[in-house]
Amino acid sequence: MTQFTIYINGGSKKVKVDEDTPLLWVIRDELELTGTKFGCGKGLCGACTIHVNGIETRSCQTPIDFLDEDDEITTIEGLSKDSSHPVQKAWIQHDVPQCGYCQPGQIMTASGFLSRNNNPTDEDIDNAMRMNICRCGTYPRLKKAIKSAAKEIQDG
Amino acid sequence: MDKDHLISRRSFIKTASLIGSGFAIGFNFVQAKRELNSEFSPDMYINVLSDDTVVLSVSKAEMGQGVWTSLPMLIAEEMEVDWGKVKVQQISKDNFIGTGGSMSISGYGWEKMREAGAVAKQVLVESAALKWKVSPMECIAKNSVVYHQKTRRSTSFGSLVDKASKVKIPNSVRLKKPSEFNLLGKDMLRTDSKIKVDGTALFSMDKNLPGMLYAMVERPKYFGAKYKNSNLEQIKNQNGIIDVFLIPSGVAIVGEKYWSVVKARKLLKVNWEKKLNPVFADSKIYRSHLDKLSNGKSSKVRKDGSPSKIFKKAKDIIKAQYYLPFQTHAAMEPCNCVVNVSDRACEIWTGTQNPDNAITRASKVTGIPEKNIKLNLTFLGGGFGRKSFNDWIEDGVRISKHLKKPIKLINSREDDTKYGFARPSSKHNMSAVVNSKSIKAWKHIVVSPDPLTGNAANQYGASIPILKWATSIGIVKNKIRNYLVTDGAAHIPYDFENVSVKASPFETDIPLGFWRAVFHSQNAFANECFIDELAHKSEIDPIQLRLSHLKNNVRSTKVIQKVADESNWGLVLPKEHFQGFAYHNSFGSHVAQVVEVSIVDNRVRVHKVFCSVDCGQTVNPLTIRAQIQGSIIFGMGATLNSEMTVKNGRVNESNFDDYPVVRFDESPQIKVFILKNNEKPGGVGEPGLPPIAPAIANAVFAASGKRIRKLPILSKDLS
Numbered sequence: 001m002t003q004f005t006i007y008i009n010g011g012s013k014k015v016k017v018d019e020d021t022p023l024l025w026v027i028r029d030e031l032e033l034t035g036t037k038f039g040c041g042k043g044l045c046g047a048c049t050i051h052v053n054g055i056e057t058r059s060c061q062t063p064i065d066f067l068d069e070d071d072e073i074t075t076i077e078g079l080s081k082d083s084s085h086p087v088q089k090a091w092i093q094h095d096v097p098q099c100g101y102c103q104p105g106q107i108m109t110a111s112g113f114l115s116r117n118n119n120p121t122d123e124d125i126d127n128a129m130r131m132n133i134c135r136c137g138t139y140p141r142l143k144k145a146i147k148s149a150a151k152e153i154q155d156g
Numbered sequence: 157m158d159k160d161h162l163i164s165r166r167s168f169i170k171t172a173s174l175i176g177s178g179f180a181i182g183f184n185f186v187q188a189k190r191e192l193n194s195e196f197s198p199d200m201y202i203n204v205l206s207d208d209t210v211v212l213s214v215s216k217a218e219m220g221q222g223v224w225t226s227l228p229m230l231i232a233e234e235m236e237v238d239w240g241k242v243k244v245q246q247i248s249k250d251n252f253i254g255t256g257g258s259m260s261i262s263g264y265g266w267e268k269m270r271e272a273g274a275v276a277k278q279v280l281v282e283s284a285a286l287k288w289k290v291s292p293m294e295c296i297a298k299n300s301v302v303y304h305q306k307t308r309r310s311t312s313f314g315s316l317v318d319k320a321s322k323v324k325i326p327n328s329v330r331l332k333k334p335s336e337f338n339l340l341g342k343d344m345l346r347t348d349s350k351i352k353v354d355g356t357a358l359f360s361m362d363k364n365l366p367g368m369l370y371a372m373v374e375r376p377k378y379f380g381a382k383y384k385n386s387n388l389e390q391i392k393n394q395n396g397i398i399d400v401f402l403i404p405s406g407v408a409i410v411g412e413k414y415w416s417v418v419k420a421r422k423l424l425k426v427n428w429e430k431k432l433n434p435v436f437a438d439s440k441i442y443r444s445h446l447d448k449l450s451n452g453k454s455s456k457v458r459k460d461g462s463p464s465k466i467f468k469k470a471k472d473i474i475k476a477q478y479y480l481p482f483q484t485h486a487a488m489e490p491c492n493c494v495v496n497v498s499d500r501a502c503e504i505w506t507g508t509q510n511p512d513n514a515i516t517r518a519s520k521v522t523g524i525p526e527k528n529i530k531l532n533l534t535f536l537g538g539g540f541g542r543k544s545f546n547d548w549i550e551d552g553v554r555i556s557k558h559l560k561k562p563i564k565l566i567n568s569r570e571d572d573t574k575y576g577f578a579r580p581s582s583k584h585n586m587s588a589v590v591n592s593k594s595i596k597a598w599k600h601i602v603v604s605p606d607p608l609t610g611n612a613a614n615q616y617g618a619s620i621p622i623l624k625w626a627t628s629i630g631i632v633k634n635k636i637r638n639y640l641v642t643d644g645a646a647h648i649p650y651d652f653e654n655v656s657v658k659a660s661p662f663e664t665d666i667p668l669g670f671w672r673a674v675f676h677s678q679n680a681f682a683n684e685c686f687i688d689e690l691a692h693k694s695e696i697d698p699i700q701l702r703l704s705h706l707k708n709n710v711r712s713t714k715v716i717q718k719v720a721d722e723s724n725w726g727l728v729l730p731k732e733h734f735q736g737f738a739y740h741n742s743f744g745s746h747v748a749q750v751v752e753v754s755i756v757d758n759r760v761r762v763h764k765v766f767c768s769v770d771c772g773q774t775v776n777p778l779t780i781r782a783q784i785q786g787s788i789i790f791g792m793g794a795t796l797n798s799e800m801t802v803k804n805g806r807v808n809e810s811n812f813d814d815y816p817v818v819r820f821d822e823s824p825q826i827k828v829f830i831l832k833n834n835e836k837p838g839g840v841g842e843p844g845l846p847p848i849a850p851a852i853a854n855a856v857f858a859a860s861g862k863r864i865r866k867l868p869i870l871s872k873d874l875s
Contacts, residue, residue: 018395021415029370029414034362035355037537039488040569044812047488076355088353095345095778098220098786100352101488101537107353126821133812135488135538136220137789139823141782 009078024059035076046132049105056112076104087111090149098136118153178205179321208314213247217255219536221841222779234273238300258743258839274329283319343778360534363494363505365562370414375406378805379665380431394420403554436664437805446583454658461654466597470589479866481799483579489537490572491548496562507536509544541670570810577669584682597654606661607668644679650705673842676742680846684738688854715746723750723766736855738847744838745771749847753855758871762824772835781828787844793818795849
């Protein structure tokens with residue numbers, strides 16, 4: 001096992017794990033930030049999505065030794081204080097979650113992509129979200145919530 | 157509902173002070189069958205705190221269907237609580253009832269939660285009357301405040317908590333009339349959204365205990381195979397591995413970290429002794445058995461009129477055969493649990509639809525009395541029927557028992573896909589006689605294993621407890637053997653004079669179970685595709701043919717007409733767009749759908765789904781629309797994307813790459829129309845699913861002239 005220092009949600013943390021350990025398990029089991037979810041282990045479902053330097057990243061496919069020292073990680077717990085991110089607010093307002101298991105991943109994907117494109121077309125939204133699976137079928141509400149969050153981000 | 161509603165004697169009610177300054181009323185709606193842990197052990201409670209907060213407990217499992225919102229709404233409506241002061245808490249009671257069959261409101265909450273709310277209101281009103289020394293008849297409660305209008309006095313619920321614990325529980329209460337409802341029927345936002353968007357909602361996957369170890373199970377490569385030997389000793393020496401040992405379902409690998417277990421498991425090599433002559437454990441063999449049985453004798457389930465006479469006399473009999481594949485559930489949260497077994501006690505954290513059975517099994521495995529087994533019900537990251545089987549809990553209990561340490565058992569996605577309890581693949585032989593634009597005789601033979609009674613169920617220890625569970629929550633209304641497989645076939649809503657419904661159940665070694673909407677998903681496909689074929693062959697509009705056989709059924713007629721109007725059925729559509737229709741009645745609700753599709757490069761694209769729903773009195777329309785949308789999307793996957801296949805005694809599929817589900821960009825525009833009435837509430841978690849497959853298949857016929865009689869619809873079926 002190797003000791004790593006990672007910068008996550010605005011603070012640095014030390015962990016001792018095998019160097020090939022996916023970030024997902026470091027975040028969930030070592031740091032006990034359990035909002036990031038395990039869904040498929042193959043980067044197919046998006047439940048494990050986090051931000052690395054603001055970019056949506058599949059934590060189940062990212063070994064900890066792949067990180068550079070100055071890489072900044074954000075998980076659902078670090079996205080905002082008190083669910084105040086426009087995406088989280090829109091999710092509540094549009095009653096998006098059902099079982100809720102995939103939603104942290106959906107939110108991290110949506111917030112990452114909206115930070116680069118706050119005026120997305122339907123096609124942009126489709127392309128950004130198609131790698132995140134929801135088995136409850138919250139897609140129609142996700143779409144509405146993304147549009148409403150985009151508007152709030154635009155309006156500042 | 158004007159009359160006083162007598163509180164059923166079974167609902168044992170008791171007041172007590174819980175922690176904090178407040179009072180609680182506990183209800184035992186489910187008959188206690190075990191010795192109670194403590195004196196105050198309700199399966200549902202209402203707790204009023206002195207700061208006016210009202211804590212309402214939910215004993216059904218929240219798996220997305222919205223019971224954390226709808227059940228408290230039913231209580232709050234009758235109790236006259238200010239909705240803004242409500243807090244919701246999951247209750248984990250040893251005898252709480254299971255969740256499934258779209259029964260949370262229709263079979264449980266509608267009566268019991270309203271009764272509980274009315275009792276609590278009555279107690280609070282009487283407390284205020286006692287305080288003011290006036291007659292309770294002169295007091296009213298509204299928005300968490302009790303008023304005495306004559307003397308213009310008012311007091312909040314929170315101020316009554318001391319008095320309330322001294323007031324006797326009423327013997328009868330008056331329930332509100334629908335015209336008096338303030339909350340029911342209104343769109344209310346979910347109470348669990350905030351914790352589901354900030355990452356704090358607790359799924360069992362998220363539970364950690366001090367000193368907890370991680371476990372996985374390598375299960376037999378083939379159904380029913382037995383362990384022969386393995387390099388188990390070598391795996392024990394891997395870094396971070398604590399122990400590797402056999403349990404009845406396979407080889408348990410336990411380590412300090414999950415990743416160590418994953419890596420060690422890759423090195424594990426087990427030789428399995430295949431079961432001799434596994435029963436139809438291969439898709440090809442299974443399918444030829446379906447064909448064989450569908451041409452043989454079958455047992456009678458329903459007979460109306462003289463169908464055989466009509467068929468014998470008929471010049472022209474229309475026939476068709478439909479096949480449906482196996483489907484797995486693919487819930488987002490793979491089965492997992494946290495278990496801590498010590499010498500005298502066992503505590504479990506998991507998301508299960510069937511907690512009672514989990515406790516019974518844990519007790520059997522550990523020898524610990526049921527009263528010392530505590531099950532903490534967490535949120536379920538999807539259930540869809542899969543999480544009623546509890547196999548993973550038994551595994552977790554055995555592993556923790558062996559080590560006497562807390563463990564978290566995690567199924568990989570591949571484990572979950574390969575070792576589930578699939579929807580049975582079924583075959584449906586349909587025949588009918590149509591004369592003068594009317595269906596004179598209808599025959600449906602359902603060929604499918606029955607997941608409640610088959611080999612598979614027995615082999616996995618599921619049969620008896622699952623049957624008991626399914627009966628208790630109303631999935632199975634009696635124990636007639638063929639009942640489940642003909643659900644939706646025997647109860648076809650059309651008023652055909654001559655009907656024959658038969659079934660040929662058989663046994664297989666493939667583990668089978670309940671999948672969202674259970675057999676309605678298969679039988680509605682056969683019914684609704686076939687009636688569409690009959691309409692086209694007889695040159696009648698498919699909706700008109702159905703309506704002509706629903707003349708005495710006002711609810712189904714209205715629901716069909718509504719969707720026909722809203723979808724502009726039969727009118728001009730965008731170029732290359734085509735419509736298909738289907739209707740089905742299940743779980744007490746009527747659902748009709750019109751889909752609009754196009755076919756490009758032999759791929760079906762679903763653009764729009766219009767869906768009308770009559771589920772009786774509505775509780776939360778916002779939830780109803782979410783459940784209908786979700787059911788449509790879930791059912792679309794099984795129509796267009798996925799199938800589970802079996803080869804040589806094992807499941808071929810493993811993850812979302814080879815079991816593709818509907819993704820964001822494939823999701824159609826869905827418009828849901830809820831018909832308002834005050835009929836008894838029906839279910840909403842499942843009834844939206846059965847019509848989608850036949851509606852799509854019928855639209856594909858309109859678009860291509862090709863009849864779809866086998867799912868999923870593949871490109872090669874359209875070329």
